[in-house]
Amino acid sequence: MPQLNGGGGGAGDELGAKDELISFKDEGEQEEKSVGSTAARTDLDEVKSSLVNESENHGCSSSSDSETDRQPQNRPDLESSDKHRDHFAEALRRQQPDGGLFRAPSYPAGYPFLVLPELAGPYLSSGALSPTARTYLQMKWPLLDVPSTAALKDARLPSPGPLSNKIPVVQHPHHMHPLTPLITYSNEHFSPGTSPAHLSPEILDSKTGIPRTAHPSELSPYYPLSPGAVGQIPHPLSWLVPQQGQPMYSIPAGGFRHPYQTLAMNASMSRHPSPSHRITLHKPCCAAVSTALESAVKSPGPLKKEEEKKPHIKKPLNAFMLYMKEMRAKVVAECTLKESAAINQILGRKWHSLSREEQAKYYELARKERQLHSQLYPGWSARDNYGKRKKRKRDNKQADSTLRDNILSQSKKPCIPYLPPEKTCDSPSSSHGSMLDSPATPSTALASPAAPAATHSEQAQPLSLTTKPTHCSLPVKTSGFSTSGPSSSPASSQPGVSLPISSPGTQTTPHISRPISFTSLPPSVLSFPASFQKAAIHSHHAILQSQPLSLVTKSAE
DNA sequence: ATACCTTTGAAGAAG
DNA sequence: CTTCTTCAAAGGTAT
Numbered sequence: 001m002p003q004l005n006g007g008g009g010g011a012g013d014e015l016g017a018k019d020e021l022i023s024f025k026d027e028g029e030q031e032e033k034s035v036g037s038t039a040a041r042t043d044l045d046e047v048k049s050s051l052v053n054e055s056e057n058h059g060c061s062s063s064s065d066s067e068t069d070r071q072p073q074n075r076p077d078l079e080s081s082d083k084h085r086d087h088f089a090e091a092l093r094r095q096q097p098d099g100g101l102f103r104a105p106s107y108p109a110g111y112p113f114l115v116l117p118e119l120a121g122p123y124l125s126s127g128a129l130s131p132t133a134r135t136y137l138q139m140k141w142p143l144l145d146v147p148s149t150a151a152l153k154d155a156r157l158p159s160p161g162p163l164s165n166k167i168p169v170v171q172h173p174h175h176m177h178p179l180t181p182l183i184t185y186s187n188e189h190f191s192p193g194t195s196p197a198h199l200s201p202e203i204l205d206s207k208t209g210i211p212r213t214a215h216p217s218e219l220s221p222y223y224p225l226s227p228g229a230v231g232q233i234p235h236p237l238s239w240l241v242p243q244q245g246q247p248m249y250s251i252p253a254g255g256f257r258h259p260y261q262t263l264a265m266n267a268s269m270s271r272h273p274s275p276s277h278r279i280t281l282h283k284p285c286c287a288a289v290s291t292a293l294e295s296a297v298k299s300p301g302p303l304k305k306e307e308e309k310k311p312h313i314k315k316p317l318n319a320f321m322l323y324m325k326e327m328r329a330k331v332v333a334e335c336t337l338k339e340s341a342a343i344n345q346i347l348g349r350k351w352h353s354l355s356r357e358e359q360a361k362y363y364e365l366a367r368k369e370r371q372l373h374s375q376l377y378p379g380w381s382a383r384d385n386y387g388k389r390k391k392r393k394r395d396n397k398q399a400d401s402t403l404r405d406n407i408l409s410q411s412k413k414p415c416i417p418y419l420p421p422e423k424t425c426d427s428p429s430s431s432h433g434s435m436l437d438s439p440a441t442p443s444t445a446l447a448s449p450a451a452p453a454a455t456h457s458e459q460a461q462p463l464s465l466t467t468k469p470t471h472c473s474l475p476v477k478t479s480g481f482s483t484s485g486p487s488s489s490p491a492s493s494q495p496g497v498s499l500p501i502s503s504p505g506t507q508t509t510p511h512i513s514r515p516i517s518f519t520s521l522p523p524s525v526l527s528f529p530a531s532f533q534k535a536a537i538h539s540h541h542a543i544l545q546s547q548p549l550s551l552v553t554k555s556a557e
Numbered sequence: 558a559t560a561c562c563t564t565t566g567a568a569g570a571a572g
Numbered sequence: 573c574t575t576c577t578t579c580a581a582a583g584g585t586a587t
Contacts (some may be wrong), residue, residue, distance in 0.1 A: 143558035340583045341563040348564040
């Protein structure tokens with residue numbers, strides 16, 4: 001868990017100011033459409049084909065030509081993926097005429113982050129409405145074909161006017177700030193069936209293409225600040241908030257009122273973040289919303305009572321989760337493959353392919369998020385959420401991993417030589433100097449803490465063990481190995497020393513575990529990027545610069 | 558209807 | 573101190 005060092009402020013600024021795009025294949029997506037296929041897309045194409053190839057007709061495997069043709073039509077997917085934006089921007093902004101507590105440094109238009117007073121917070125799920133005072137909302141306008149219809153069904157959701165239809169048509173994923181996902185926390189506190197249609201613009205269903213109503217979660221409140229904290233805590237993510245004067249989306253003055261305003265007001269009433277105090281709700285001004293909220297909040301049975309007593313406060317998202325939230329839409333949009341598991345594999349690879357700087361953004365962001373979370377919920381512990389999910393997968397996993405271990409040991413698969421990573425699935429990395437295939441530009445040499453390249457190559461090994469018919473050359477199933485038991489890896493104690501599987505003398509049975517990584521390193525050491533760089537340089541040096549930290553080998557001894 | 562899958566990272570528990 | 577487990581998101585898939 002590399003954390004940015006104290007320079008956090010600087011990092012934050014960097015984040016806010018740069019609007020750096022995640023390399024991946026965003027660049028030139030627009031051109032891509034007009035010009036046709038590009039190298040950039042080959043990346044995903046490869047991934048797709050490798051992922052879906054053979055086994056499915058999802059279309060990822062479709063020829064580039066067809067895909068090219070498909071692109072434009074695919075926009076709806078994109079649009080839906082950009083569901084995070086809506087028409088609240090201006091109105092919300094008005095609610096904080098002074099720019100609100102959280103003012104962002106200059107932020108490129110198109111990435112408006114709003115501070116929503118009182119929306120159910122992302123950290124509260126399942127019927128738990130946050131009484132918190134503020135919520136971040138990303139107000140990026142999607143390519144919404146904002147149908148005259150739903151988007152503005154509700155009078156309280158006045159048409160963005162100028163925004164009306166397809167305004168942001170030009171807005172493509174690659175225009176998204178890497179941090180956009182921050183605002184996209186889903187609100188599980190709304191029950192699916194009760195989503196207040198009026199709250200959001202219609203979004204084309206990614207699958208059916210049929211206009212659908214955006215789920216409240218798509219309105220994505222970011223975080224709630226504890227009422228007491230509001231106005232006191234400088235928001236760590238303040239830089240995410242659009243500047244006041246920034247031309248966002250003009251909404252007719254007098255335009256709209258946030259449906260949850262009453263909630264906001266109510267929020268102020270519950271000063272204590274304590275879960276037990278969070279559920280009080282005032283009826284939203286809108287009946288529909290009210291209904292939705294009530295249904296979400298109220299739920300029959302004693303179970304509900306328990307929830308009321310102890311709402312589920314979600315864990316803060318980590319860097320990768322933040323990244324995923326942002327990139328998922330892109331990946332999904334570019335690939336008809338919708339299966340999250342597969343998408344996540346791609347995302348995982350892409351994550352590793354990110355440059356240090358790019359990852360640093362997310363680490364910093366995650367760090368801030370954790371900070372905020374801790375401020376909001378001082379007493380909260382990750383353990384509080386333990387057992388909230390019923391997981392039988394655990395058993396499966398164990399069995400699975402055991403099985404895998406057995407298979408491994410039986411087959412005694414020799415170390416697979418270093419595979420030219422990513423070639424199959426993640427070419428993008430190469431395009432932007434990923435360590436994967438373009439070793440060592442000075443910057444990449446320092447690499448992200450995740451030590452991308454090597455990781456991939458390692459992961460590629462277990463490929464054959466993939467239990468799922470992904471038919472993808474993607475190195476997957478790393479997690480499976482990670483659970484391969486207590487066989488502690490010596491290397492884990494010395495992350496920097498771990499060697500690639502291919503290394504001579506390494507144990508024949510590739511033992512891939514999860515991040516030896518930085519999780520085991522003290523934050524001080526991991527302080528990202530500076531400390532990390534040092535550490536990386538120190539321990540890995542040239543060869544290991546991209547060394548897979550996740551690789552565990554016994555040869556390290 | 559619900560859990561699984563899949564990813565990485567963070568946090569906590571256990572050894 | 574190290575290792576393992578759980579959860580965070582997401583949405584198709586499987587049970």
